[in-house]
Amino acid sequence: MTTVQQPPAAPSRPGVRPKVVARSGLYAVLAANVAVVTVFFVQAGFASNTLIVLGRLTGLYGALLMAFQLLLVARLPWFDRRIGMDRLTSWHRWTGFSVLWLLLTHAVFIVFGYADSSSLDPVNQLVDLAETVEGVLRAIVALALIIVIGVVSARAARRRLAYETWHFIHLYTYVAVVLAFTHQVAAGTTFASSEPAKTYWYGVWGFALAAVFLGRLVLPLWRNWRHQLRVTAVVPEADNVVSIYMTGRDLDKMPARAGQFFMWRFLTPDRWWQANPFSLSAAPDGRQLRLTAKAAGDGSAALKHVKVGTRVFAEGPYGAFTAMHRTRPESVLIAGGVGVTPIRALLEEIDGHAVILYRVATDRDAVLYDELRELAHAKGCELHLVTGPVSPDKLAPSELVRLVPDIRERDVFLCGPPPMMNAVLGNLRELDVPKQQIHFERFSLAG
Known part of the structure; x- marks a missing residue:
């Protein structure tokens, strides 16, 4: 274990919490659009069959969430820097499953609702709708694609697929989006109910697709x-x-x-x-x-x-794993293995006194250690090289308090292998380190 210590540097100004602003903004946008969709739905009038009413409403909410999901995968810098790609990816995943269940519910309610009003069984009713109602066949294809994408996105299937294979299959989401939208244009009651409703839906889909086009294509090409x-x-x-x-x-x-x-x-x-x-x-x-x-x-x-x-x-x-999210003037930087790379960069940029904990199996595994030591010495920070086997836990709560007695008063930046990160996060919770002071990020990319 190596320690380098000098008098602490002058504390920096505690940062604001941009993550809360961005997250609250996304929630507010979604809630406002849910309200608008509900109003347009009510204005369009109700069918006599309850199942058809529920089917139309779940279809509209599914369409709205599908557009919202496109916004989550657009990789817009403003949201990414404040929320983080790993959180956006997690939201994208759960939004995707919500879209799947809403659209499945929409299909079941519509088919059984129309079957209840006719003499047809549900299977023949579905065939009849596909043959006689414009856009229904496209909707069936879109739903089939979404089901396939949902299956391959399940954790068990995802682990068995190469990233490139999974990503290629995932691209069919955009085909499903186009098919679903054309179905909505052809058969959606809100499109036929009023010009404001039609304008609203064109605006929602246009904004979502434009965000994807800008963030995923235009911006990377322009920057390169x-x-x-x-x-x-x-x-x-x-x-x-x-x-x-x-x-x-x-x-x-x-x-x-x-x-x-x-x-x-x-x-x-x-x-x-x-x-x-x-x-x-x-x-x-x-x-x-x-x-x-x-x-x-x-x-x-x-x-x-x-x-x-x-x-x-x-x-x-x-990524949002930056000093932009600091809440305290002093920090703890915890690195495990090659997870030291962003930690080393953060140490170079960060102001205020910092304690660096570098966890590795042996001294030979301490990549960039000499650079860390020089930076720590120049900035008046503490550096602890923690070596040894996984068990016993060298970063257990008692060890963390011994190395950093005031850890509850500092921001904690953490990066390392997933098992190590999960263990340290549990230890920080046990020490009652406030959640807003704990910063970590995993490599995840939405869509």
């Missing part, structure tokens, strides 16, 4: 055209860890912060099609960017063979 990133150096840090340095044009205008990550795509003949998420391992300085990665798969293992001069297509920056 502007910055023209190229590899300038490939530096081994350990047996299976490598740092890649990049430079480009106008990097001082790139809105990246310490703690964020990019989806990196190295434009080589064998890897141009594959993107991998890696955090910045140094705070952006306007001149160069650096990532540091451990060989954990084919994509990351191939990084040590990247040649100087290789063009890089970077999507991002993404």
Whole structure:
């Protein structure tokens, strides 16, 4: 265990809570649109059959949530910097399952409602609707696609699929969206009820699709055209860890912060099609960017063979794991293994006194340790290298209090392997560290 300590630096101004503002804004937008949809539904009048009434209402709510889901996957920088891609991905996932159940309920209620008013059984009623009502067949295809996407998005199935396979299947969501919207235009009662309702729905879908087009296509293409990133150096840090340095044009205008990550795509003949998420391992300085990665798969293992001069297509920056979310003037930075990369970048940017806890199995696993030690010394911070096997827990509540007696009064930034992060989060809860002072992020990308 190594400790470096100097008198603490002057505390920085505690930050506001932009995450609460952004989250409350999204909830308010959704609630307002639910109210508008309900009003238009009531104005359109009710069918005599209760099942048909409920079917139409669940269909409208399902359409609204589908548009809201597009907003969650749009990767708009304002929301991403405040909420974080991992939280947006989690919301996207649960919104997706809500859409699936609402649309299934819509289909069942509509079919059984019309069957109750006719002499047909539900199966023949569905066939009759598909043959006689414009847009119903498209709706059936859309629902089938959404069911398939929902099945492959379940955790058990997701673990068995390569990311590229899952992502390719997931792209059919956009086909389902288009088919569902055309069904709504052709058969939706709110479209026929009034011009304001029609204008509203065109506006909702237009805004959602425009957000996806801007965040997923226009912004990445524009940023890469502007910055023209190229590899300038490939530096081994350990047996299976490598740092890649990049430079480009106008990097001082790139809105990246310490703690964020990019989806990196190295434009080589064998890897141009594959993107991998890696955090910045140094705070952006306007001149160069650096990532540091451990060989954990084919994509990351191939990084040590990247040649100087290789063009890089970077999507991002993404993530809310930044000093923007600080609530206290002093901090604790907890890193596990290669999770030290965003922690090292944060230490470079962060103001105020910080305590760094670096958890590794052995001293040899302490990647970037020399840099951490130099930074800690220069900034007057404490650095603890915590080594040893997983059990007993070297970051148990009693150990955390021993290393950082005032941990409840500090912001805690945490990054490392999922089991380690889960254990530390549990220990912080046991110590009653306020939730708003705990900052962590997992590599997740919505859609």
